[in-house]
Amino acid sequence: MxxxxxxxxxxxxxxxxxxxxxxxxxxxxxxxxxxxxxxxxxxxxxxxxxxxxxxxxxxxxxxxxxxxxxxxxxxxxxxxxxxNGYLESEEEQIPVRDIISAKPRRVHSLMAARPEDRLYEALAVMQENGISQLPVVEGGVQVGSIRELTIMNKLARHEASLGQKVREVLDDPLPSVNVKDSILNPFTLLKDKNAAVVVDNGRVVDIITSTDVINYFVKEKLPGQKVMA
Structure with missing residues (x-):
């Protein structure tokens, strides 16, 4: 006072x-x-x-x-x-499980890097699956992430090498959401990182991206339609 x-x-x-x-x-x-x-x-x-x-x-x-x-x-x-709960929204709340269920079958398994992985190994996973970022998980807990853009910049400036361990080039962790939650506005959750990890009992069990949310809406609004992954 x-x-x-x-x-x-x-x-x-x-x-x-x-x-x-x-x-x-x-x-x-x-x-x-x-x-x-x-x-x-x-x-x-x-x-x-x-x-x-x-x-x-x-x-x-x-x-x-x-x-x-x-x-x-x-x-x-x-x-x-x-x-922050100060206004009510007319938008529907989407269960996280429903977003996961709408993912293409080939990406239903958790894709993540480990701190001790070499950078070239993590990049190979990203290139094979057409993704631009990966959570870095140790003991089931997210300790950071790696992003394609950040790595590219570090390689171009000779601040990193492909043989380095992932833990040496960590970026901030991806946002997280509980598998039992429902999301009011998923694009708000994903707008900064374009991806979020899904947690169950404190352990990372999956990852959702903006593409997964789009897949969910297409399947909900246009049942039977095929979505290109």
Whole structure:
């Protein structure tokens, strides 16, 4: 708490949830043309509660302490609000198992590299299966990933060699999702890495990609249609 705050002057403290604050800020922008942030939303939400108690013949002054400029990718992003449970989505939730079931038979087994594999071995797996990245798994747990683009750049700059161990050129781990989960928006999960590992009881059991999600939609919406893998 700032030292300038004198609690003796405070008559009441109203607790406002993040959800109420964010939704009120969005309502201010939509209905009043006021582009404010989450703190402003909280202030207005609290003021409305006080107004309901005081009645229509009283005037309430509310200070809006922030702008919405810094919240474009959060409060004012439907995608972010849905992902974090602040907005309900009309989209269907897709069971991860259904996405896995829609995968072509030839890619139903888990493809992954081990930290001690040589880089050329991992690249061979990627080339044979037409994939651009692999999770790196040790003892059933993902410890990182390797990406075709990253490896290409390192080879071009002589920062890596094909004989190196995979653990020496690790990239960040792929996103993970539990096999029992349902995904509200799978393309949001996959947008950065284009792939995610599927975990069951803490162990990596499969991997899903954007192509797998497309296969799922095609099979659901166009049953009987063949999808090129």
């Amino acid at each position: 700032p030292s300038s705050l004198d609690l003796k002057l405070v008559d009441e403290v109203i607790v406002v949830s993040d959800k109420d604050a964010f939704l009120t800020a969005r309502k201010l922008a939509r209905e009043e043309g006021i582009f404010a942030g989450g703190s402003s939303g909280a202030a207005v939400f609290a003021a409305k509660q006080v107004a309901e108690r005081l009645g229509p013949d009283r005037t309430i002054v509310v200070i809006l302490p922030d702008t919405g400029r810094n919240y474009l990718n959060r409060i004012y992003s439907d995608e972010w609000m849905i992902e």
